[in-house]
Amino acid sequence: MSSFDRDFGGHNFEPVEKTVLLDDMAAQLLERRPPGDPELANEYRILVVDPAGQEWEYPIRGEVLLGRSEENQIMIEDRAVSRHHLAINTDGKLFWFQDLNSGNGTQLNGEYVQEGWLTGGEEIIIGNSRIYFLIPGSATDNAEPQADDLPMDPGSLVAAPIQDAASLVATPSPASPAAAPEAEEDDEGGKWLALALVVFVLGLGVAGLGAWFLYKRLGAGKKPTVIGQTSARSSLKKLQHGNKLIQEGKFAEASRFFRMAASSVPESNSYRSTFLERANIAGIEAIAKKYYNEAKKLYYEEDKACDAYGSLKKVSKRSSLFKKADKLRKRIFNKDIKRSLRMIDLMIASNNPVERKKARKKLQELQYCDTDLPGIKQRLTKLNQPHTPNTPSVPDPRSARRPPPPPRRRRYRRPSYRRPKVRRSSGTISQGVSLFCKGQYAASIVHFSRIIGSSSGSKRRKARRYRSAVKTFKRYINSGSAYGLLKAHRAARKISNCNLSKYKGRLAKAFIKEAKRNEGRSRYAAAYRSYRKALRYNGGSSAAKSGLRRIKKKATKLYGQAEVLMDVDPNEAKKFLRQVISILPPSDPIYRKAKSKL
Structure with missing residues (x-):
């Protein structure tokens, strides 16, 4: 029973392949036809040959999943095929395939690959099944010698002629009994002829085997791939990621990804120019975004209108931010730069050397921001001309020196002859340090104040330093900020090293908190x-x-x-x-x- 009769004939036939219709689009994708169907002759399609010898054609209009499971668009009953084995996809112009981490792998033209491009005529082997990618206008020509048609023993191709020749030579002629020696000679000649024929056939086989090995070794007949099989997946991922970055506004990273995608494509590919063009556009957008954000920060936050005006000039006309940048630039010119120019004109017209010097400085600042500002060169030329005032210049009242104030009269005070007070000792400095280490900061301050009032010399100076350090420690120890705790820690080190480990732990936590902020x-x-x-x-x-x-x-x-x-x-x-x-x-x-x- 032929495969066509088995597929389209009897009523009791159950099809080998089970097609799962997911939706309307999937039903259109999974439409299968027998080989050579004229309706699919003008479409990209695949020819699937399963182990049973059944052949079906499927059009490729989108993503197609192949495997042993019924969840795939094309189910292949082959135990050597994984449940989800292969995916074939297209974007309307390019076609590619990808192995879905199958157990037995996928072969493309006899080599195991993970993914690759499809340009027409490729043979994909999954398990014991074969898939051929056909382009529009190509005829389905997959006729190969079947196992039933080939002889079981290659020597049978020569054995039959040898046997017939031997029988003809060995049969004597009944008409002439005297021709026996001649028959024996003919028998020997036939054997040598058969042996020569066997050697000739074996030589042809060896030569053909060597030619096939050389053909496979040099890789002749393989179609050049558009992108290397190992870099196809990475190039597509980089392209998709670059488009996503452009949508998110990350133009610098998008330019980098597009250039990486272009580097993985040969120069002969037409998509390389597309990648490079997108990379240039993303780079222009990145530069424009940088200068536009910088100008907004300078103008709205730092109040530097001149620098913002110069930054906006660097925004390219090819970028999408040019209209916004031009609008902000006109606003800065009409609101700030025009006002500065009017003030400069008043300074120039005042005929005051000091004011003219200030006007020159302002003009140089404006010229540094933008050399193409209208009226800058004319004003500088006017300032460079020699100053010939028509009226006597009025001196600047701010430059006139004021006379010094009269000296204050000191009041006479009679000197006092009081007896100096006797200062009594109120403790030692070590007692104040001990109070500080116990946590009695107020008592320590009072103790050091008594020492200051009752002593003199180096002891008094040391008590003052300790009292100031205790006050600083008490003020900043509960502040919670890292720098406040640092001040408290430094003050404690000036007094004593007691309980410093506790303060170090709090200080480290404060610095970690500030670092996270x-x-x-x-x-x-x-x-x-x-x-x-x-x-x-x-x-x-x-x-x-x-x-x-x-x-x-x-x-x-x-x-x-x-x-x-x-x-x-x-x-x-x-x-x-x-x-x-x-x-x-x-x-x-x-x-x-x-x-x-x-």
Whole structure:
């Protein structure tokens, strides 16, 4: 019974393949036809040959999953095929396949691969089944010699002719009994002829085997792939990730990903120019976004209109932010720069050398921000002309010196002859230090005040220092901030080393808290310094060590971004390198690399 009769014939036939219809689109994708169907001749399609010899054609209009499970769009009854073995996909222009971590793997033209492109004529082997990718207009020509048609023994191709020749030679002619010797000679000649024929056939077989081995060795007949099989998956992922970054507004990272995708594509591919063009567009958007955000910060937060005006001029006309930048630039010119120009005109018209000097300085500042500002060169030319005042200049009242005030008359005071008070000793300094170590800060301050009032010389000076240190400690010990606790710690060290371990622990916790707050605000340099200070006071703090590891990882990431952006945007790359230098200490190897790049 032929395969066609088995598929389309009797009423009791149960189809080998079970097609699962997921939805309307899936039903259209999973439509199968016999080989050579004229309706599928103008479409991209695959020809599936299962172990039973059944052949079906399926059009490829989207993602198609193949495997042994019924959950796939194409189910293949082959025990050597995994439940979810292979996926074939397309975007309308390109076709590719990917192995879904199958047990027996996937072969493309006789080689095991994980994924690859499909350009037409490829043979994919999964388990004991074969899949052929056909392009529009190609005829289905998969006729191969079956096992039933081939002889079981290769020697049978020559055995039959040898047997017939031997029988013909060995049969004597009944008409002439005297021809026996001649018959024997003919028998010997037939044997030598058969042996020569066997040797000739064996030589042809060996030559054909050598030619096939050389063909496989040199890889002749293979179609050149558009992208290397090992880099196809990574290129597609980078392209998708780059588009996602552009949608999120991360243009610098998008430019880096597009350039990486272009580097994995040969120069002969038309998509390489598309990748490079997207990378250039993303780079232009990144530079425009940088200058636009910088101008907004300078204008709205730091009130530097001139610098903001110069930054907005650097925004490219090809970027999507050009309209916003031009609008803000016109606003700065009409609101701030015009007012500065009017003030400069008044200074020039005052004919005062001091005012003219100020006007020259302001004009130079405006010219530094933007050399194309209208009227700057004319005003500078007017200032460079010699000053010929028509009217006598009025002296600046601020430059006139005022006369010194008259000296104050001192009142005469009669000297007093009081007897000096006898100062009594009210304790030693060690008693005040002991009160401080016990936590009696108010009593310690009172004790040191009594010593100051009752003593003199070095003891009095030392008591003053200790009293000031106790006051500072009492003021900042409960502040909660890291720098307040640091002041309290330094004050305690001036008095005594008692209970310093308790204060060190609190100080380390305060620095860790401040470092986390700075890290949340993206102030990584300050956070790094705070973590280092926390380790100085508590060397076993796991929170400080993990924070330092996070910041070092961030610095390493910034250095990697700077390396990628060095060819796209050197200014942005230098900015990242400066951040790395400000975060890490000079002893770190990444610091030295960033320093050498700058």
